[in-house]
Amino acid sequence: MSRPSPRFGALSTAMVSPFLADGSFDADGAVKLARWLVDHGSEGLVLAGSTGEGPVLSDEEKRVLWSEVARNVTVPVMAATGTADTRHTVEMTKIAQECKVDGILLVTPYYLRPSQQGLFEHFKTASEATGLPVLLYDIPSRTGRRIAIDTTLRLVNEVKNIIGIKDATGDIPSAARLIADAPGYFEMYSGDDSLTLPFLSIGAVGLISVAGHWAGEELSQMISAFKKGRPERAATTNATLIESYLFETSETFPNPLPAKAACRALGLPSGQCRPPLGSAPIELDSAAHQVLVRLGKIHS
Numbered sequence: 001m002s003r004p005s006p007r008f009g010a011l012s013t014a015m016v017s018p019f020l021a022d023g024s025f026d027a028d029g030a031v032k033l034a035r036w037l038v039d040h041g042s043e044g045l046v047l048a049g050s051t052g053e054g055p056v057l058s059d060e061e062k063r064v065l066w067s068e069v070a071r072n073v074t075v076p077v078m079a080a081t082g083t084a085d086t087r088h089t090v091e092m093t094k095i096a097q098e099c100k101v102d103g104i105l106l107v108t109p110y111y112l113r114p115s116q117q118g119l120f121e122h123f124k125t126a127s128e129a130t131g132l133p134v135l136l137y138d139i140p141s142r143t144g145r146r147i148a149i150d151t152t153l154r155l156v157n158e159v160k161n162i163i164g165i166k167d168a169t170g171d172i173p174s175a176a177r178l179i180a181d182a183p184g185y186f187e188m189y190s191g192d193d194s195l196t197l198p199f200l201s202i203g204a205v206g207l208i209s210v211a212g213h214w215a216g217e218e219l220s221q222m223i224s225a226f227k228k229g230r231p232e233r234a235a236t237t238n239a240t241l242i243e244s245y246l247f248e249t250s251e252t253f254p255n256p257l258p259a260k261a262a263c264r265a266l267g268l269p270s271g272q273c274r275p276p277l278g279s280a281p282i283e284l285d286s287a288a289h290q291v292l293v294r295l296g297k298i299h300s
Contacts, residue, residue: 006187006205007133007163008076008103009043010227011220013212014051016256016263017065019271025061027068029269034069036268041216043206045069046105049080050142051210051256056274059092066099082107082137086122090129097130104134105166110143116151127159134161139168139191149178156182166191166208167199176202193219194245197238200226210255211244214262214297240295247291253284261288265298 015037018029034045047069048054048062057065062079070077079096081104083089093104109122127134136155140146146169155162167175168191179188179202190199190207199207200223212219218237226234247262249255256273257280263270265288272279292298 006043006189008078008135008187008189008206008208010206010223011041011212011216012044012046012076012078012189012206012208013037013042013216014046014049014208014210015069016213016259016270017048017052017054017057017061018263018269019274021271023271023274025057025064026269026271027064029271030065031068031072033263033269034073037212037216038073038075041218041220042075042212043220044076044078044208045073046078046080046208047101049105049107049137050139051259052080053256053274053277054080055083059095062092063095063099066096066101070099070101076102078103078105078135080105080107080137082109082126084109084111086125089122089126093126093129097132101132104130104132105137106134107137107139108143108145108147110145113145116148119145119147120151120154123155123162124159127155127162131161133163134159135187135189136162136165137168137191138165141168149174149181152178153181156186164188164205167204168192170195172198172202175199175204179203193241193248196223197226197231197234210248210259211241213259213268214266214292215241215244215295218295243291243294247287253280257284258288261285262292265289265292 018026020026066079079101081092138147164187166189188204190196193211196207222234222237260270261284293300
C-alpha cells in the first residue's frame with residue numbers, strides 16, 4: 001500500500017515576507033506572492049519562519065500575514081510560531097489557530113540554549129495550546145541547540161498532535177535513525193534544498209524549501225520522479241539546481257537576502273529585508289538575475 005500524500009505537501013515553500021519601500025509589511029503583496037507560489041509548484045506554504053523574517057515581524061503583522069494568506073490559497077498553510085520564550089510561543093500559536101492556518105511549525109528556542117528537558121517542556125506546552133498538527137523544526141545552525149533524537153521520539157509518543165519534523169541538521173544518519181524509530185504516521189521534511197534527494201532516500205516525505213520561490217516546478221518534478229522510482233531523472237533535475245542551492249544562502253548573503261533578490265528579478269512582491277539583514281547590494285540582484293536566466297526563468 002502506498003503512503004498517503006504528505007500532510008503539508010511534498011513541496012512546501014518557506015515564503016518570504018514582502019515589505020514596501022518604507023519597510024512596512026505588504027499584506028497585499030504577501031497574498032499575491034502566495035498565490036504565485038501555489039501556481040508554480042508549491043503544495044504548501046510556511047509563513048513567518050526564518051525565511052519569512054519572523055523574528056522581525058510584529059505579532060500583529062504575523063496575525064495579518066497568517067489570516068490573509070490562509071483565506072486566499074487552497075494549499076495547507078503552516079504558521080511558524082516558535083520563539084525563544086515559551087509563553088510568547090503559546091500566545092502566538094493560539095493566534096495562528098484563530099487565523100485558520102492548517103498547522104504549526106515550532107523552531108527550537110534560540111539563544112538561551114535550554115537543556116533537552118527544557119526543550120521537551122517547551123515543545124509540549126506550545127503544542128498542547130492548539131489542536132492543530134505540529135511540526136518541530138531542528139536547525140541548530142540558527143538556534144545553537146539541537147533536538148536530541150530521544151527528545152523528539154518522546155515528544156512524538158507523548159504529545160498527540162506533534163506529527164513530524166523539519167530537519168535542517170544536515171545529519172543524514174541521525175535523520176535515518178529518527179525515521180526508523182518513529183511511529184508510522186511521523187513525517188520528516190528536509191529543511192535543506194540541497195539535501196532533498198538524500199533525505200527522500202531515507203524516508204522523508206518532502207521538502208520545506210527556499211528555492212521554491214524560483215524553482216518550484218523543478219523541485220516538485222524532482223521529488224515526484226524520485227517517488228515514482230526514477231532516481232536518474234531526479235538526479236538530472238537536481239543537477240540543474242546546484243547553482244540555485246549555492247545561491248540561496250552564504251556567509252556574505254544569508255537567507256532570505258538571495259530569495260528576495262530572486263523575487264525582485266521575477267517581478268514578485270518582496271522588497272528588501274529589515275535590519276539587521278538590511279538591504280541587498282546591487283551585486284546580489286545581478287547574481288539573482290543570472291541564476292534565473294541560466295535556469296530559464298527570465299530572459300537575459
